[in-house]
Amino acid sequence: MNIKTVGVVGAGVMGIGVAQNLAQTGHDVILVDIKEEILDKAKQEIKNNIRFQSFFQRKDQPENLEEVLHRIEFSTNYKFLENVEFVIENVTEKWDTKKQVYALIDPICSADCIFAANTSAIPITRIASATKRADKVVGIHFMNPVPMKPMVEMIRGYHTSETTIEIAKKMLSQMGKECILVNDSPGFVSNRVLMLTINEAVFLLQDQVATAEDIDKIFKGCFGHKMGPLETADLIGLDTILFSIEVLYESFNDSKYRPCPLLKKMVDAGLYGRKNGKGFYAYQ
Structure with missing residues (x-):
């Protein structure tokens, strides 16, 4: 066909x-x-x-x-x-x-x-x-x-x-x-792993363990990733990240999928990432 x-x-x-x-x-x-x-x-x-x-x-x-x-x-x-x-x-x-x-x-x-x-x-x-x-x-x-x-x-x-x-x-x-x-499973393969990684990276930022830049540098420099987790979140859209992690939390009833409060706050503030110019980084 x-x-x-x-x-x-x-x-x-x-x-x-x-x-x-x-x-x-x-x-x-x-x-x-x-x-x-x-x-x-x-x-x-x-x-x-x-x-x-x-x-x-x-x-x-x-x-x-x-x-x-x-x-x-x-x-x-x-x-x-x-x-x-x-x-x-x-x-x-x-x-x-x-x-x-x-x-x-x-x-x-x-x-x-x-x-x-x-x-x-x-x-x-x-x-x-x-x-x-x-x-x-x-x-x-x-x-x-x-x-x-x-x-x-x-x-x-x-x-x-x-x-x-x-x-x-x-x-x-x-x-x-x-x-x-x-x-079929909520999040499938890619996002059951990726959303956890991004969400945990936001927790690291919230807990002031490292800056957004340094978190991303570790993933790029140590693991060879082309983009770090927070850069990836900005590319996908923070609103989409939050919706996805909420689906996983609701579907599995597992606390490991609880959305980071900082992620929620940023979405409430309209900081969606590349799509509207401001997320973990600023875009022109």
Whole structure:
């Protein structure tokens, strides 16, 4: 099955990256969000990203900015998803919000359309329960920035069929991605480890054991990581980090997942990281 048209729901950081990656690999994209201003910002971000990426252009990506943008339709109307073959959902990591989105798109999309949840922590089986196509729901945890990351984590829900898995693998291959298939569990593999690491790094900062800069330097210098845990938190978004760790805390009822009070305070203060210019570091 050669997927040509893909719906992307949510035009935040991840949705922008997914839409851009799809358009750059020859797919037609319908990018849907609830407000025109969000979509206008998304279009500008995609333009900026492609211009920046042109310095490191891969041969399999079209060089013409307008050619890429022409493949993306920006809309606030979910009805435009009725003929897509594949939907990738990227809305905020809040279950009530995700549940409403799936209840909305499930009757709109064709019966054969596959839903891929781009989530960092919410179980895929729970997401599938909000639809009438549980066998056609799969998790695809993309990494940020999407166009530059060659690997994703794919999650098999309780009802996910082998056909859905194979189609999703083909879809990812078309996007230039390799996938690792894992079983369903809150946080999956990557974020059960990563969120604990970031949360504990915030505790270290809160307890004044070290500065943010020195915490990150230790991980980069001692372990060879390209980014430290607090730099990574800023890249992902502190609000997303908090939502994810809260999902893990709720799901496992284990105190090791308790969110650091400093993390909560920073999110309350609107310090989300790179997405709005200030987190553990300041960005211009």
